[in-house]
Amino acid sequence: MSRTARVWLVERTYSDDEQNLIVLTYATEDGQRDFRKERALTSFTGDRRATPVSLEVETTNLGTVEDPDTRDRYAAEAKRMAEAYDRDDTL
DSSP: OOOEEEEEEEEEEEOSSSTTEEEEEEEOTTSSEEEEEEEEOSOTTOOOOOOBSEEEEEGGGOEEOOOHHHHHHHHHHHHHHHHHSOTTOBO
16 A cells, blocks of 8 residues: 655756756655656747646655755745645646
8 A cells, every 4th residue: 555645846946967857846745755856848948838736646755855944945835835726736
């Protein structure tokens, strides 16, 4: 039986290693655990694919957020997203 957790989009950044790669970071509402997903941009004129505001992921795929400041920031943003959007919404 797999356990899952709801995570919310808290950060979008460009990869340092690869051009045209966006790193989407999702976190639990307490900011303790995170999930990163990489997405390649499809063109230089813009990527119009929908980005889910939240995901249900297996807990074995979650990382631990060690830095207290990052944990607080992720918690605040995850709570804000959970209040502003329905779990199946996209951006």
